[in-house]
Amino acid sequence: MTATKPPETQESGGASAAALHTGTSDPRTLLMRNLRQSGIYVAFVVIVGLFAILTDGVSLSPGNITNIVLQYSYILVLAIGMVILIIGGHIDLSVGSVVALTGAVSAVLVIQQGLPWWVGVVAALAVGLAVGAWHGFWVAYIGMPAFIVTLAGMLLFRGLTLQVLDNISLSPFPAEYQKVANGFLNGLIGGQGYDAFTLLIGGIAVAGFAISGYRTRTARINYQQSVESFPLFVLRVLLVGAVVMYFAWQLAHARGLPIVLIILAVLVLIYGMVTRRTVFGRQVYAIGGNLSAAQLSGVKVKQVNFWMFVNMGFLAGLAGVIYSSRSNGAQPAAGNMFELDAIAAAFIGGAAVAGGVGTVVGAMVGGLIMAVMSNGMQLMGIDQSVQSVIKGLVLLFAVAFDIYNKRRVGNR
Amino acid sequence: MTDVLLEMRGITKTFPGVKALEDVTITVRRGEIHAICGENGAGKSTLMKVLSGVYPHGSYTGEIVFDGQPVRFGGIRDSEAQGVVIIHQELALVPYLSIAENIFLGNEKRGRGGLIDWNLANAEAAKLLAEVGLDENPVAPVITLGVGKQQLVEIAKALSKEVKLLILDEPTAALNDVDSAHLLDLLRRLRDRGITCIMISHKLNEITAIADSTTVIRDGRTVETIEMKSKDAALDTPSQNATQARIIRGMVGRDIDSFYPDRESTPGEEVLRIEDWTVWHPTQDRKVVDGAALNVRAGEVVGIAGLMGAGRTELAMSVFGRSYGRDISGRIFMRGKEVRARTVAEAIGNGIAYATEDRKRYGLNLIADVCRNISAAALGKLSRGGWVNGNEEVKVAEQSRRDMNIKTSTVMATVGTLSGGNQQKVVLSKWLFADPDVLILDEPTRGIDVGAKFEIYTIINKLVAQGKAVIVISSELPELLGMCDRVYTLSAGRITGELPVREATQESLMALMTKEKELAG
Numbered sequence: 001m002t003a004t005k006p007p008e009t010q011e012s013g014g015a016s017a018a019a020l021h022t023g024t025s026d027p028r029t030l031l032m033r034n035l036r037q038s039g040i041y042v043a044f045v046v047i048v049g050l051f052a053i054l055t056d057g058v059s060l061s062p063g064n065i066t067n068i069v070l071q072y073s074y075i076l077v078l079a080i081g082m083v084i085l086i087i088g089g090h091i092d093l094s095v096g097s098v099v100a101l102t103g104a105v106s107a108v109l110v111i112q113q114g115l116p117w118w119v120g121v122v123a124a125l126a127v128g129l130a131v132g133a134w135h136g137f138w139v140a141y142i143g144m145p146a147f148i149v150t151l152a153g154m155l156l157f158r159g160l161t162l163q164v165l166d167n168i169s170l171s172p173f174p175a176e177y178q179k180v181a182n183g184f185l186n187g188l189i190g191g192q193g194y195d196a197f198t199l200l201i202g203g204i205a206v207a208g209f210a211i212s213g214y215r216t217r218t219a220r221i222n223y224q225q226s227v228e229s230f231p232l233f234v235l236r237v238l239l240v241g242a243v244v245m246y247f248a249w250q251l252a253h254a255r256g257l258p259i260v261l262i263i264l265a266v267l268v269l270i271y272g273m274v275t276r277r278t279v280f281g282r283q284v285y286a287i288g289g290n291l292s293a294a295q296l297s298g299v300k301v302k303q304v305n306f307w308m309f310v311n312m313g314f315l316a317g318l319a320g321v322i323y324s325s326r327s328n329g330a331q332p333a334a335g336n337m338f339e340l341d342a343i344a345a346a347f348i349g350g351a352a353v354a355g356g357v358g359t360v361v362g363a364m365v366g367g368l369i370m371a372v373m374s375n376g377m378q379l380m381g382i383d384q385s386v387q388s389v390i391k392g393l394v395l396l397f398a399v400a401f402d403i404y405n406k407r408r409v410g411n412r
Numbered sequence: 413m414t415d416v417l418l419e420m421r422g423i424t425k426t427f428p429g430v431k432a433l434e435d436v437t438i439t440v441r442r443g444e445i446h447a448i449c450g451e452n453g454a455g456k457s458t459l460m461k462v463l464s465g466v467y468p469h470g471s472y473t474g475e476i477v478f479d480g481q482p483v484r485f486g487g488i489r490d491s492e493a494q495g496v497v498i499i500h501q502e503l504a505l506v507p508y509l510s511i512a513e514n515i516f517l518g519n520e521k522r523g524r525g526g527l528i529d530w531n532l533a534n535a536e537a538a539k540l541l542a543e544v545g546l547d548e549n550p551v552a553p554v555i556t557l558g559v560g561k562q563q564l565v566e567i568a569k570a571l572s573k574e575v576k577l578l579i580l581d582e583p584t585a586a587l588n589d590v591d592s593a594h595l596l597d598l599l600r601r602l603r604d605r606g607i608t609c610i611m612i613s614h615k616l617n618e619i620t621a622i623a624d625s626t627t628v629i630r631d632g633r634t635v636e637t638i639e640m641k642s643k644d645a646a647l648d649t650p651s652q653n654a655t656q657a658r659i660i661r662g663m664v665g666r667d668i669d670s671f672y673p674d675r676e677s678t679p680g681e682e683v684l685r686i687e688d689w690t691v692w693h694p695t696q697d698r699k700v701v702d703g704a705a706l707n708v709r710a711g712e713v714v715g716i717a718g719l720m721g722a723g724r725t726e727l728a729m730s731v732f733g734r735s736y737g738r739d740i741s742g743r744i745f746m747r748g749k750e751v752r753a754r755t756v757a758e759a760i761g762n763g764i765a766y767a768t769e770d771r772k773r774y775g776l777n778l779i780a781d782v783c784r785n786i787s788a789a790a791l792g793k794l795s796r797g798g799w800v801n802g803n804e805e806v807k808v809a810e811q812s813r814r815d816m817n818i819k820t821s822t823v824m825a826t827v828g829t830l831s832g833g834n835q836q837k838v839v840l841s842k843w844l845f846a847d848p849d850v851l852i853l854d855e856p857t858r859g860i861d862v863g864a865k866f867e868i869y870t871i872i873n874k875l876v877a878q879g880k881a882v883i884v885i886s887s888e889l890p891e892l893l894g895m896c897d898r899v900y901t902l903s904a905g906r907i908t909g910e911l912p913v914r915e916a917t918q919e920s921l922m923a924l925m926t927k928e929k930e931l932a933g
Contacts, residue, residue: 046486223803278798279791286788289777296735296766296774297842298757357781 012082039401040350044365044372051376059376062254065247070326072371073260074099074319075339078342079349080271083363087275087309088348089288089355090139090146094131094153095316095342100161102127102320107170107330110177114405117177121171125317131157132313136306146309154339162332179259181326186256193403195256202248205265206241213237214407260322267315271360285307288355289356344391345370348398369394414476416606417442418463418577423474425458425467432458432888433472440577445599445609447623449616449659451861455632459577464498465491479576495576499566499583501859502799507555512537514554515569523914540568544598552755558721560591567598578602579610582711582859584618589887589922590719596622614619614861616656628662635662660862672894675865675873680710682748683881684764684850689742691723691730691905700726700737702905708850708881713872715892716885717921718902724885725769727902732766733759746849760880761787763849767839769885771832771859778828782820783809785827785838790846812841817867835865840871850881857891889918901925 007023051059058064078095085092104121105127131153138149172178186195213233220227228236234348251257283304286294295301324330349366351358370391377387418440425433433455442447450456462468463476465485476483478494485491488498505514512534521536523529536551554562563583577698580599584592597619599609613619620640625923628635638658684707691701701723708714718724729736731744733756744751746762753759759766768774776785786809787794788801794805809823816837820830827838836856843851853872857865872895876882886892892899892913899916901909901924909924 190693219803223807225803225806277800277802279795279800280798282784282788282791282800284779285780285784289780290773292774293777294788296732296756296768298733298755298760299788300757352779357779 012099013151015342016261040348040362040365040369042090043398044369047369047372047376051372051379054374055379058379059372060250062252063248064379065250066090066254066258066369068368068375069251069258069261069264071375072367073181073258073264074322074326074342075263075338075345075371076367077267077315077319077322079345079367080267080360081312081361082342083346083349083351083358083360084271084275084284085146085312086351086353087201087288087307087355087358088305089291090286090305090308091343092135092146092153092309092312092316093339094157095312095319096338096340097154097157098128098131098313098316099320099323099338100330100332100401101131101157101164102317102331103324103334104164104170104330106177106321107173108164110173111170111174111329117174120173121180121321124321125314126314128313128317128320129310130313131316132310133306135313136309139309140302140305161334165330165332167332168328169240169331173328177357178325178328179373180263181322182328183261184256184364185257185262186258194252196252198252199245199248201257201262202245202252203223205248206237206244209244210237244274249350263318268360268364279325280307286339288352288357290356341367342374343368344395347402348395350402352402360376366398415442416440417479420459420463421477422473423459423472423476425455425460425462425472426925431632433462436474436629436746438627438634438637440608440610442608443603443606444624445603445611445622445679447619447626448610448612448629449614449619449626449663450629451663452864454629454663454861456629457581458632460498460581460612461611463491464488464496464579484801492573495574496579497570497573497575497577498579499563499581501582503559503566504560505554505562505565510551510553511541511557511565511568512546512550515540515550515572516566518701518887519573534773536571537568540571541565544568545572545594558591560587560594563587564596564598575607577608577610577699578868579612581612582614583611584613584615586835590880592618597798610705614859616659619659620652620655626659628659630663635735638662643779663862668848671862671866672891673870673873675713675876677712677897679712680879682709683746684883685710685745685748686731687743687745689727689731690740691726691737692739694736694738700905701730704742704905705912706900706907706910708883709874710879710881712906713876713884713896714885715896715899716902717889717892717899717925718885719925722902722905722925723905724902725854726905728766728854728883728885729768731759731765732756732852733864735766760846760848764852765789765843765846765848765850766852767843767854767856771839771856773791775828776835781824782813782818782827782830782838783823786812786823786841786845789842794844808845812838812845816841816871831860831864833860833867836860836864836868837871840868845873848880850883851875852883852885854885855887856884857886857888892921893918 011088059405063261078099081093082095096320106124109115109123110117110120135146135149135153139146186197188197189200213236217227217233227233251261275284281293283299285297285299287301287304291301320335323334327334345367346358346363347353347366348363348369349358349362351363373391373394377390416439418438420436420438423433423436424701436455436459438448438459448456448459458467462472464536465487468486469484476485476495478710481621483494485494500583506517510529513525515532515537520528521533523532523919531581534550541550541564544567545559546566546568548557548561554565557565567578587595599622603609611619623640625637625639638655640655685705687705689701689704691790693696693700704727706714706716716724716727726736730740731753733753734740735756744753744762746764750894751762753762753764772778777788783806787800787805791800794808795802806823812818813820813823818830818837819834819839827835830838840856856868856872860868872882872884884892884895893916896913899911899913899921900907901911901921903925911924912918
């Protein structure tokens with residue numbers, strides 16, 4: 001969640017002097033060039049600050065920060081799969097139903113049949129994968145638009161959820177299962193009134209960020225590429241470190257490190273790498289950017305499309321586990337409208353409607369913007385109807401801003 | 413004939429950081445065909461957008477006097493109301509609407525109660541079609557027409573707006589020779605009827621054949637306006653050549669001694685052989701390629717000549733991993749051994765590469781950067797276990813940028829922002845990095861300027877010097893004659909001839925290219 005993309009500036013003097021002359025250290029030029037990238041972070045900071053003021057600091061209290069993480073984790077998990085599909089030029093309208101179905105299957109096995117908690121988790125993930133393969137088959141190999149396939153899936157899997165649950169809610173899950181979404185890792189190494197373990201993990205994360213950032217930077221210099229100037233690099237690490245440690249500090253003073261946050265962090269790390277640095281990730285961007293060109297460059301489009309949907313199914317299954325764990329049961333109407341939250345997160349995070357553009361980190365920030373806003377408005381006691389109006393407008397303006405930005409660049 | 417219809421004076425148009433036009437002045441007389449020449453990026457299209465109101469008054473400086481009146485167009489509707497109509501290179505027709513519907517789109521023939529009077533519209537459309545010499549039913553959907561006929565529909569549409577000044581942006585770029593000749597004839601007829609015409613073109617033959625005067629633009633400035641004295645004396649070739657040389661000089665600011673770089677031809681062993689290759693149209697019940705056979709050797713450039721619809725692109729794409737058509741039969745041999753190339757990945761794996769004729773639609777990911785486009789066809793070479801080495805990738809892209817002289821400040825620039833010639837170099841870089849044995853280039857110089865063309869030719873020569881085999885598909889016969897060792901002619905899906913280039917002339921090739929049609933018809 002912290003891996004912001006570094007703005008490229010030229011190394012002043014040193015190894016890369018012979019290379020490109022594209023960088024700049026002028027902060028204003030930097031900001032303008034990366035407006036599209038940085039705009040979302042700026043917006044996030046502004047929104048967090050705004051609600052901190054409006055709620056007299058309650059929104060930034062340890063308890064509330066923990067709450068936001070627990071409450072919106074499954075949306076963020078869905079948003080990871082969704083942004084990858086959107087980059088590839090697809091969409092998935094069924095994830096809400098799939099969250100309900102996978103949670104229902106898990107509940108039937110664990111609550112009704114009394115099987116161990118992990119059987120429910122495995123079964124939910126397996127159902128998710130199967131659903132993904134189903135969608136992938138129709139989109140990739142039959143050549144149907146994802147919009148139609150997943151719209152059908154939305155109805156289909158909602159119906160199956162009702163069948164599986166026989167139209168009733170099931171609860172409660174055993175304690176181990178509940179821990180997935182509501183559990184904390186804390187008290188492992190003590191602390192006075194706070195959890196030292198949480199701070200330790202925070203510290204390790206910051207150190208890891210700094211070291212990997214430094215290694216990337218060194219590698220780029222060795223390849224004579226332009227990099228940001230060293231002071232700017234240090235500043236960035238310090239800034240990220242401060243934010244992470246503040247966040248960890250607040251968590252440590254509440255209930256400790258949520259297990260679901262660890263799951264989420266691992267997913268963001270892995271998927272961030274997959275999208276940026278693997279052949280698969282590149283091919284997703286290539287397909288979304290220009291399908292024909294990708295095809296004629298030897299990309300196995302059908303396979304890539306298929307696996308994108310399988311992946312979405314897997315993450316929907318995981319979100320199903322988290323959601324059923326959090327709500328401690330399975331309900332026929334679970335996951336209603338989750339797809340729209342996940343799609344909104346991806347678009348607010350800078351993904352392009354036509355495909356080919358978007359980042360996992362962007363989608364996470366997009367999702368957090370929605371989360372912080374919902375949470376803040378709830379704290380302020382704003383009516384549900386007004387909340388909905390405001391969220392709708394934010395989505396509208398975020399994409400409008402994106403289009404405006406692109407047009408400005410395109411006109412040059 | 414000294415009556416001036418249009419005068420653009422001191423036009424300057426700046427985009428953030430770039431001066432696209434600087435003090436451009438152009439004078440067009442009433443009833444003439446005025447050609448505008450210039451390299452890609454010289455500012456021709458920008459100038460036409462200023463003229464047609466796409467860039468509204470106020471976004472540029474300078475003045476436009478049209479038909480004796482200073483004009484300030486706020487948009488394209490304003491300019492069309494005055495009789496200025498622009499026909500863009502990419503035709504703006506709606507494929508599933510009929511000819512008549514397209515002609516009157518946005519300008520519908522209303523009858524009683526504001527409803528469209530289709531009888532009137534179709535009758536009017538038929539009249540307009542007769543004027544442009546197009547024998548088609550006005551209710552036929554535009555998609556059923558070839559590109560050449562669609563072009564004529566565009567002109568009919570312009571005529572329906574009572575056009576005084578018709579602007580054509582590269583009207584013949586996508587047309588074959590017969591359709592081009594037809595179009596140029598039509599332009600002459602329109603001129604005789606008093607319609608003034610501005611034509612942007614890269615094809616100097618056409619310009620010398622048809623234009624009354626030519627304005628050359630370079631780097632956003634007017635270089636000169638040339639009176640085309642010999643326009644009626646078509647046989648006066650020395651003077652035509654001199655004019656062409658003068659235009660080229662003006663466009664690039666230097667002389668090009670020989671338009672096609674010299675190359676020593678030393679063909680080696682056979683690399684690719686195709687036998688009995690037959691391809692069916694994907695949706696219609698007809699053969700697009702019929703029993704074609706050809707081969708190409710190492711260090712050899714082989715050309716494929718054919719009119720539009722002869723099946724050149726279809727042949728190449730079907731060989732390249734069956735990217736076109738259905739029920740494909742035939743055999744492909746690489747270095748004497750039969751290979752399977754049923755998917756693009758297999759074709760690339762066997763050392764075949766195909767650079768498309770339509771780089772924007774099929775060749776490039778325009779919203780991605782130069783670097784990622786270059787690595788797109790051979791990511792496997794840059795990755796281990798599925799992980800891409802991003803630094804190595806940039807290094808490769810930088811190498812290509814230098815080798816190919818791609819004009820961009822950084823390989824992180826979006827490909828869509830580059831000029832056509834530089835985009836083409838990115839396409840070539842992509843395929844060179846895939847390191848194929850045989851490279852099929854489909855219209856490698858379409859829509860790019862003279863200087864970049866020369867660079868592309870030089871790159872082709874470098875490739876064959878390294879022992880690659882190259883197949884060039886081109887609509888420009890001089891290009892095939894200038895670049896190739898051998899030329900195959902294709903007509904209606906059949907190979908109708910194979911000539912060593914020293915025995916071939918434009919006339920002999922054209923005879924073979926039209927052979928089948930004459931036999932059939």
